[in-house]
Structure formats: structure tokens, C-alpha cells
Amino acid sequence: MNILIITDLEGVAGVCDFESTYETGKYYEKAKELLTEEVNACCEGCIEKGVEEILVIDGHGSGGILPEKINKNAKLFHGRPVPTLWFFDQKWDGVILLAHHSMNGTEKGNLNHTYSSKSIVNMWLNREKIGEIGIEIYLAGYFGIPCILITGDEAATKEAEKYVPNIEKAIVKWGITRTSAISLSPEKAREIIKEKTKIAIERINEIRPVKINGKCEIIVEYISTSDAFVRSKREGFELIEPTKVKVEGIDFLDVFKKFFS
Numbered sequence: 001m002n003i004l005i006i007t008d009l010e011g012v013a014g015v016c017d018f019e020s021t022y023e024t025g026k027y028y029e030k031a032k033e034l035l036t037e038e039v040n041a042c043c044e045g046c047i048e049k050g051v052e053e054i055l056v057i058d059g060h061g062s063g064g065i066l067p068e069k070i071n072k073n074a075k076l077f078h079g080r081p082v083p084t085l086w087f088f089d090q091k092w093d094g095v096i097l098l099a100h101h102s103m104n105g106t107e108k109g110n111l112n113h114t115y116s117s118k119s120i121v122n123m124w125l126n127r128e129k130i131g132e133i134g135i136e137i138y139l140a141g142y143f144g145i146p147c148i149l150i151t152g153d154e155a156a157t158k159e160a161e162k163y164v165p166n167i168e169k170a171i172v173k174w175g176i177t178r179t180s181a182i183s184l185s186p187e188k189a190r191e192i193i194k195e196k197t198k199i200a201i202e203r204i205n206e207i208r209p210v211k212i213n214g215k216c217e218i219i220v221e222y223i224s225t226s227d228a229f230v231r232s233k234r235e236g237f238e239l240i241e242p243t244k245v246k247v248e249g250i251d252f253l254d255v256f257k258k259f260f261s
Ligand SMILES: [Zn+2]
Pocket: 008, 009, 010, 059, 060, 061
């Protein structure tokens, strides 16, 4: 069995504000250590359940994993740029969304944001608000791969459940505000992640890929009219309001590629 683990840094137990997730933040190095240990707990769960190949993608913009500490049985993709399709277009039996966060504006969503906490207000796919979790679930679904486990704060897990009602969840903290949370101890969080990983692998055949059919449209609302203006000059993009751009595609993959490449 082959498993793809996509990580982020905002959904880690013990991380609650942007001082931990921005490259210049004073707790950034500590946060990376905490994430790497959560990844390793997930890898241990995979290995105990017989997973042969694990690829970990360091999904946090500026990097979130300490390569020297990663589980010896996993491979790590790190650095930028990331291939446009984020390795989803390979043969995986399941995807794990590790240490993820909810979309911008989510009540009680710790570190909630949508791709950029500094520039994006909202994103819609076919007129429904969407964040990184939804996009990743649909991308996996496009290639016929189920997202079997999400870890992060409660709000992130609820967001994933909207798309995959029977996704396995490891809740490691509860957001109070965007920059405060009640967190499990890192040790407890790792225990739960390992346990839930094992259950997710056992249930892999019950959890279906989520596909979106037909034409797709992404609308993005920026904070700044400048960002919207600049984006609207790219091929396929249209400025629909001073802060909003729209891009269309023949299907999900097409619009995804246009938006993210
Ligand atoms: Zn991130």
C-alpha cells in the first residue's frame, strides 16, 4: 500500500499563532520540530499497518519539516517549487491531510486562512466557499484517491467532514480565536495521530474519493485591489470586482492548473 501525507504547519498541537508559522516568527523552529514528530507518529501508524511506501510532502509555504528527523521509512519532498499537481497524479491508495487548518473566516478556526493569511479573503469553487482542505480533497478525488484522515484543530476536521463525511479525524486542538487555542500536549497528540492513522488505513476501502464533475470556476477575493489587478492580467483570469478575479476551466483539474501554476 502507498500513502501520500500532505502536511501543513498550522494544525499542529502546540502551535497557535503566526509567530510559529511565519519564517521570521520566534517559535518557527520549535513548530517545525513539533510537526516533524506528528508526521513521524503518522508514519509509525502507517508502517504498523503494512504500508510499503510513504511520501511526505512538506506543504507549508516556507517549509515545516526537519528533514534530518523524519522517519527512516518515509521519503520527504521539500523545497520549492512544488510540482503543480503536488504528486497527486501518482499511484496512491490514500491521502492523509496532516496538521491542516480551516479556511479564512472560520469561527473557532485556529490559524484559519486560505492559502495566504496576508492577501486572500475568500475563495469560491463553483460559487461555494472553499479552502485548502476542500481543494486537496477534490484534487485527490480527481485522481481517484480517497482522503482517509485529517489531523488539526476541530474546525479543520469539521471542514473536511463536509466533503468526506466518514473521514477519520485526529483532533489535536480546539481553536478559541484565530490566534489562540486549547491544545493537547504534543505527546498526547502524537498518540492520537498514530492511533487514528491505523484506523484510517484499516478503513481505507470504506472511504470514497470525492469527485467534482463538469466545468469548474474559481473566484478569489483579495484584500488588495492591486493583487486582484495583477492576477487579472494572467491568461484566463477576469477581474469581476475591484478585489475579485475569476478563472474557469473545462473541469476541476483544468481550473486547478490555471489557478496554481
Ligand atoms: Zn501553512
